[in-house]
Amino acid sequence: MKNKHSIIHVILTGGVGSRLWPLSRKSQPKQYLDIFDGKSLFEMTVDRNRNIADKVMVVGNIDNCNLSRNILEKTNTEYIDIIESTPRNTAAAIAFSAFAADPDDILIITPSDHIIDDRKAYEGSIQEAVEKAEQGYIVTFGIVPTKPETGYGYIEREGDDVISFREKPNQVSARDFIAKGNFLWNSGMFCFKAAVLLEELKAFHPEVYEKSRLVWANNVNGNLDLALSLDIPSISIDYAVMERSKKIKVVSSKFDWSDLGSFESVYDYLVSIGHAIDENGNMVIGTNNYTAFIGVKDTIFVYTPTANLILKKEFSQDVKSVYNALARDNSDLLN
Amino acid sequence: MKNKHSIIHVILTGGVGSRLWPLSRKSQPKQYLDIFDGKSLFEMTVDRNRNIADKVMVVGNIDNCNLSRNILEKTNTEYIDIIESTPRNTAAAIAFSAFAADPDDILIITPSDHIIDDRKAYEGSIQEAVEKAEQGYIVTFGIVPTKPETGYGYIEREGDDVISFREKPNQVSARDFIAKGNFLWNSGMFCFKAAVLLEELKAFHPEVYEKSRLVWANNVNGNLDLALSLDIPSISIDYAVMERSKKIKVVSSKFDWSDLGSFESVYDYLVSIGHAIDENGNMVIGTNNYTAFIGVKDTIFVYTPTANLILKKEFSQDVKSVYNALARDNSDLLN
Numbered sequence: 174m175k176n177k178h179s180i181i182h183v184i185l186t187g188g189v190g191s192r193l194w195p196l197s198r199k200s201q202p203k204q205y206l207d208i209f210d211g212k213s214l215f216e217m218t219v220d221r222n223r224n225i226a227d228k229v230m231v232v233g234n235i236d237n238c239n240l241s242r243n244i245l246e247k248t249n250t251e252y253i254d255i256i257e258s259t260p261r262n263t264a265a266a267i268a269f270s271a272f273a274a275d276p277d278d279i280l281i282i283t284p285s286d287h288i289i290d291d292r293k294a295y296e297g298s299i300q301e302a303v304e305k306a307e308q309g310y311i312v313t314f315g316i317v318p319t320k321p322e323t324g325y326g327y328i329e330r331e332g333d334d335v336i337s338f339r340e341k342p343n344q345v346s347a348r349d350f351i352a353k354g355n356f357l358w359n360s361g362m363f364c365f366k367a368a369v370l371l372e373e374l375k376a377f378h379p380e381v382y383e384k385s386r387l388v389w390a391n392n393v394n395g396n397l398d399l400a401l402s403l404d405i406p407s408i409s410i411d412y413a414v415m416e417r418s419k420k421i422k423v424v425s426s427k428f429d430w431s432d433l434g435s436f437e438s439v440y441d442y443l444v445s446i447g448h449a450i451d452e453n454g455n456m457v458i459g460t461n462n463y464t465a466f467i468g469v470k471d472t473i474f475v476y477t478p479t480a481n482l483i484l485k486k487e488f489s490q491d492v493k494s495v496y497n498a499l500a501r502d503n504s505d506l507l508n
Numbered sequence: 509m510k511n512k513h514s515i516i517h518v519i520l521t522g523g524v525g526s527r528l529w530p531l532s533r534k535s536q537p538k539q540y541l542d543i544f545d546g547k548s549l550f551e552m553t554v555d556r557n558r559n560i561a562d563k564v565m566v567v568g569n570i571d572n573c574n575l576s577r578n579i580l581e582k583t584n585t586e587y588i589d590i591i592e593s594t595p596r597n598t599a600a601a602i603a604f605s606a607f608a609a610d611p612d613d614i615l616i617i618t619p620s621d622h623i624i625d626d627r628k629a630y631e632g633s634i635q636e637a638v639e640k641a642e643q644g645y646i647v648t649f650g651i652v653p654t655k656p657e658t659g660y661g662y663i664e665r666e667g668d669d670v671i672s673f674r675e676k677p678n679q680v681s682a683r684d685f686i687a688k689g690n691f692l693w694n695s696g697m698f699c700f701k702a703a704v705l706l707e708e709l710k711a712f713h714p715e716v717y718e719k720s721r722l723v724w725a726n727n728v729n730g731n732l733d734l735a736l737s738l739d740i741p742s743i744s745i746d747y748a749v750m751e752r753s754k755k756i757k758v759v760s761s762k763f764d765w766s767d768l769g770s771f772e773s774v775y776d777y778l779v780s781i782g783h784a785i786d787e788n789g790n791m792v793i794g795t796n797n798y799t800a801f802i803g804v805k806d807t808i809f810v811y812t813p814t815a816n817l818i819l820k821k822e823f824s825q826d827v828k829s830v831y832n833a834l835a836r837d838n839s840d841l842l843n
Contacts, residue, residue, distance in 0.1 A: 455818070460816075469807060480799065481811075483799065483804060484800075
């Protein structure tokens with residue numbers, strides 16, 4: 174028996190993937206690349222939620238919406254576009270999707286650029302979240318951590334109650350979190366009833382609520398007005414709602430998960446699916462040409478037709494500096 | 509006033525340049541690559557001796573002779589081909605050139621893959637060598653060393669007399685050589701009267717002499733017979749003659765010289781002519797595409813359309829291991 178409300182999968186396609194440059198470009202963000210096992214991360218995201226959701230909404234800029242359309246039409250997936258004219262961060266993006274839905278609809282918000290491996294465990298967690306959302310909670314998904322990762326935020330919890338949200342920790346804090354045992358990785362995925370999220374946003378950040386409402390009210394076939402959009406404060410949903418609302422619950426999830434947020438996590442993922450490394454842990458991404466590494470270890474060679482990267486794995490966070498330097502120079506190599 | 513004998517520049521084109529793989533290939537050995545300042549090393553070798561020699565002889569296999577021909581015809585240089593059917597090392601190659609010349613001709617033997625920068629100093633050294641060759645000496649060229657290089661052989665000398673030839677030393681010996689002050693780098697260049705070299709070869713290695721003579725006697729337009737050639741012992745001119753004859757003199761030479769025998773020496777040379785390196789000493793060879801290096805130092809990225817090399821500079825000698833491994837696998841990537 175079907176509930177009268179819909180379950181809507183809302184895919185946030187924002188994010189440039191600057192830490193995966195030169196693979197990820199403005200014209201080809203990481204979620205649309207085909208390097209992960211033949212399918213793009215976006216396509217895998219759609220597939221993963223196909224049995225769960227009744228509808229798909231895609232929120233993002235015009236370029237990403239076009240790239241999304243190619244994939245969604247290829248797979249005959251019906252969807253609704255919300256086309257942002259300027260990035261306003263996750264609070265506004267999620268508000269648009271909630272305004273676009275019916276008040277009783279259940280929204281599952283996911284990024285489009287994560288890897289999740291255990292489909293059954295994933296569907297179980299979603300099921301649990303939908304039930305809590307129907308009870309009026311805003312659900313965040315916490316991943317049971319497998320190592321003291323410093324690249325992720327953490328959720329401190331007691332049962333399904335959230336005690337605190339923690340920023341990316343240093344190595345000492347991360348080890349401490351793991352030792353304590355009640356910390357989860359913050360996945361950036363959420364589930365809630367549209368009306369509940371909007372109530373909480375209105376209560377804790379009325380300006381974002383009001384201005385997002387106005388932008389959505391003036392949408393033309395899902396296209397949002399630039400001038401009105403620029404007026405919305407650019408803040409995250411975590412800051413606007415999650416860290417303030419008393420209606421938050423966390424679903425502790427055991428599936429294999431990675432945000433592929435850096436070449437280090439891409440490397441780990443690729444190794445896990447059998448991508449070749451040499452005897453010193455060196456890896457080639459982006460070309461099948463034979464590449465010899467001599468005198469270097471744990472180094473990633475990223476080839477693209479217009480730019481290359483040679484990266485010692487543990488310096489993966491520094492890719493952003495190269496990206497920023499190219500951005501300052503207005504380099505074509507970011508496009 | 510011209511001497512009645514000719515001065516012949518004999519260019520040895522043998523050598524695969526395996527330490528410069530993947531830049532250097534069987535079909536395109538390093539001496540024919542255009543990466544060194546626009547001209548190939550072979551062309552620079554011809555140019556450098558153009559004012560000195562009356563004739564040019566090219567000794568090498570058929571592929572190298574074809575590559576040489578392209579350059580020599582482009583520059584309207586007349587030359588004689590000696591086309592080896594199988595590599596028999598320098599003793600035989602040099603013997604062929606001496607048999608091909610008149611007995612009184614002065615031969616200047618040079619590799620085709622070295623860099624020499626000071627043209628005037630070079631011509632001065634050649635002039636000095638030719639005079640000694642006319643007096644009946646076999647002249648070897650020693651380069652005044654600028655550092656305790658372990659990649660070169662050394663010549664211990666007293667004035668223009670050779671005391672000993674030394675193999676590539678270890679670091680301690682190399683420093684000792686430099687401290688002693690009477691050691692020169694062995695350049696692999698020679699100058700002698702054809703008849704004198706042949707007399708000494710006959711005296712010290714009659715088998716190479718006799719079999720090389722037979723091969724040359726049966727040449728067809730410079731092409732040497734394979735079956736006869738295979739019968740010649742494969743040994744170096746250093747071992748067959750230089751280290752044994754009492755007629756050896758050394759010309760101490762002050763020009764800038766490199767055998768470009770490894771990527772480390774290629775790197776040093778390219779830096780000296782202004783090729784870019786980043787702030788950590790990393791260098792790109794073979795592509796103009798932007799390449800970022802993160803977390804690595806003194807690393808050379810060698811791009812070719814079919815294979816790449818990522819090499820920590822001080823491991824340059826290990827390129828040969830990769831080459832040998834590919835050779836064992838009969839890899840196309842060596843061609």
